[in-house]
Amino acid sequence: MPSHTAAPRPAAPPADAAQLKNARNAATSGFVGTTLEYYDFYIFATAAALYLQPLFFPGEGSAGQIFALATVGVSYVTRPIGAILWGWLGDVLGRKTSLMACIVMMGVATFIIGLVPTYETIGIWAPIIVVLMRLLQGLSAGGESPGSASLSMEAAPEHRRGFYASWTIAGASMGLVLSSAIFIPLNLIPGDFMLDFGWRIPFLLSILVTVVTVFMRARLQEPEVFEEAKEQEETVKVPLFFLLKHYPLQMIRIAGMALFILMVGLFSTFSLAYGTQVAGISNAEMLALITVSNMGTVIMIPIMGHLSDKIGRKPVFITGCVGMIVLVIAYLGALSNAGPGNTWLVWILGILLISFAYTASNAIYPVFFPEQFPAQVRYSGMAISLMAGLVLAGFAPAIAQAINGENNNWLGVSFFAAGCIAVSGICALLTPETAKIPTAELGLKRQ
Incomplete structure (x- = not known):
């Protein structure tokens, strides 16, 4: 394979009108599609933190809550499998085909969760069905953001790949905003409405979400760089084997960099449960904090x-x-010392943590990760590496709950999170810079 040199390169030529239109369409479709996909994915995390434990995972002390939060993590077990499946489909048949299949699987699994009877009604089958559907959600999510990011990055003008690819992950943040916001008015209904039926409403609405997303994705076009690879018969029959042989270091570094994403579960799931159950802050206020902080990330x-x-x-x-x-x-630390009416510091630190610090890393990975691979294995390379790193991130809420235990060990939880994020930063430090490399040459020089 040819390789690029380290010599300075001339400025990229201005993008023509057709390319800009395609780039905008890809970014818009990526934003809307990922918003709706991750709305489905994240409403489960919110429900697990607040409602699912007494309905599906009865248990003494914190055991039932640990099991409920662990269901958030089980989806991350199947995400690497989904990455292999959707990555192969996207690299061999096309990004559009893979993304369409992802959203249909996610929508069906989410809708079924909203219909599952409780443990009291059907016994052990209730948590089994919930876990199985959560595994299907993970299988779907394994291909969503890598596919959208790869497509948006490949369609973008040379000098604006970071901007256009970032809209994919902005969509994921918007999905999280919607998944938290939809529970706020429902929580204002008095009595046992939420435990009786209200928690099911966001899941049942997923059928509408699915229809809208399918309509949006039907209008997608394959990136020119991928079409050229197909025309020149440069596609790889088994991307996973090719990646393991030629790009193992890139995959390891990306898996390490992905660990910072545990902050999503730690902030939106663990701290939601912690803030309401330990600090005594209301469900509505904690959901509002999560919504506002993630709205900041969208901006x-x-x-x-x-x-x-x-x-x-x-x-x-x-x-x-x-x-x-x-x-x-x-x-x-602020959350552990907060309480009803004393949350101003929690709000300030939560917004700074998510809207600024987390966003700085989160905005970059949709372009930085796929830039490590050539077009014929780009979808698979990003998807498999990212999802491998997310296995730990997915179980972060349950791990944090176990560390915290009955003794309010918030410092242990924070050190766990800080250690994982430090690994992300070190892996990024060891990864080559790719911002100025032409799209056609990305991934050709293996480092």
Whole structure:
């Protein structure tokens, strides 16, 4: 394979009108599709933190809550399998085909969760069905953001890949916003409405979400760089084997960099349960904090993506990791000492942690990770590496709950999170900068 040199390159030519239109369509479809996909994925995490334990996982002390939060993590077990499946489909048959299949699987699994009878009604089959559907959600999510990010990055103008690819992960943040926000008005209904039926409403609405997303994705076009690879018969029959042979270091580094994403579960699931059950903060206020903080990420992600086009991927990503290490300790400390009517510091630190520090790293990975691979294995390379790293991140809420235990060990939880984020920063430091490499040459020089 040819390789690029380290010599300075001329400025990229201006994108023509057709390319800009395709790039905008890809970014818009990626944003809307990922929003709706991750709405389905994240409403489960919110429900697990607040409602599922007494309905599906009865148990003494914190055991039932640990099991409920562990169901959030089981989906991350099948995400690497989904990455292999959807990556192969996306690299061999096309990004569009893979993304369409992802959203249909996610929508069906989410809708079924909303219909499952409780443990009291059908016994052990209730948690079994819930876990099986959560595994299908994970299988679907294994291909969603890698496919959307790869497509958006490949369709973007050379000098704006970070900006256009960032809209994919902005969509994931918007999905999290919607998944938290939809529970806020439902929680205002008095009595046992939420435990009786209200928690099911966001899941049942997923059928509408699925229809909208399928309509959006039917209009997608395959990126030119992928079509050229197919025409020149450069596609790889078994991307996983090719990656393990030629790109093992890239895969290991990306898996390590992905660990910072545990902050999603730690903030939106563990701290939601912790804040309501230990600190005594109301469900509505904690959900509002999560919603506002993640709304900030939607605004800041494109800004960070644009900044990475100007100064490089690594400076923005690593700065975010450093900020998260400091702020996660401060945030959990403030939360442990908060209570009803005394949450102003929790709000300030939570917004700084998620809207700024986390966003700095989160905005960069949709472009930085796929830039490590050539077009014929880009979808698989990003998907498999990312999902391998997310296995630990997926179980972060349950691990944090176990560390915290009955003794309110918030400091142990914060050190666990800080250690994982430090690994992300070190792996990023060891990864080559890719911001100025032409799209056609990405991944050709193996480092």
